[in-house]
Amino acid sequence: MVKLTFIEPSGAEVAIEAQEGWSAMQVATSKGVEGIDAECGGSCACATCHCYVEGDVAARLPAPLDGELAMLDNVAAERRPNSRLSCQIKVTPEIEGLILRVAEVQS
Template sequence: MAKITYIEHSGTKHEVDVDEGMTVMEGARDNNIPGIEADCGGACACSTCHVYVDEKWVDRLPAPDPMEEDMLDFAWQPDPKRSRLTCQIKVTEDLDGLVVQMPEKQI
């Protein structure tokens, strides 16, 4: 299990425990975290689970694959270094303490 902090665009923080093997998106969905819509259900077919990964965590995550990189082109104000799709980040014990911030909106 990993403790993940989701920060809404407004600054409201939600710290939740997410089981290993789930995705960061599923952790948000299952804990009713606002700001992650996940319209495609985790199929990497949209960008509505886009977040900005805290700078301390960027290099600790596996690199995005080409499909995720393509979908990030459709995200709201993507950051070339910090933007990720939460449906593509699998939770492991190594992600304990991960912090992600939602953008102003999802598209």
Template sequence: MTTIVFIQPDGTRREVDAKAGESGMQAAVRAGVDGIVGECGGACMCATCHVQVSEADDARIGPREAIEEEMLESVLDDVSPASRLSCQIKLRPDLEGLVLNVVEVV
């Protein structure tokens, strides 16, 4: 198991034990993390699992694939380098302690 941390918009911190190979979205939905819906089931067809990551954690995760980039650009007015879809973050042991900031939906 890999422990990842979800930070809510209000600063509440939630640690979740994730299975290797599971996506950040799957771990969040399984654990009932508020703000992560995963409406498309992880098919990269929505942005209901949008999170923000630090530059250091982004380097650990690796770059966005083209499909993730396209989805973010189609649903967000201003895509930041920190924007990620948690369904596209595959968890593995070396991502222990990964912090995913849940984005408040407005």
């Protein structure tokens, strides 16, 4: 299991022991984290699982692929350099300690 922290739009922090191989979005929705809609189900097709990645670990994340970069054009909240779609972040031991701040609006 890999420890991740989500910060909900309300500011509440939710620490989660995440299963390897799942996406950060799946971990969040299955544990009831508020603010992630994930309308498309994780196929990188809707931009409603937008998070800002924070912490030292963020720099170690594999870079987003072209499909995610293109879909990030569609986020409803402000797009920042640390914007990611959480359905495209795979849980691996390397991202232990990652903080994901959930965007304040998704659509």
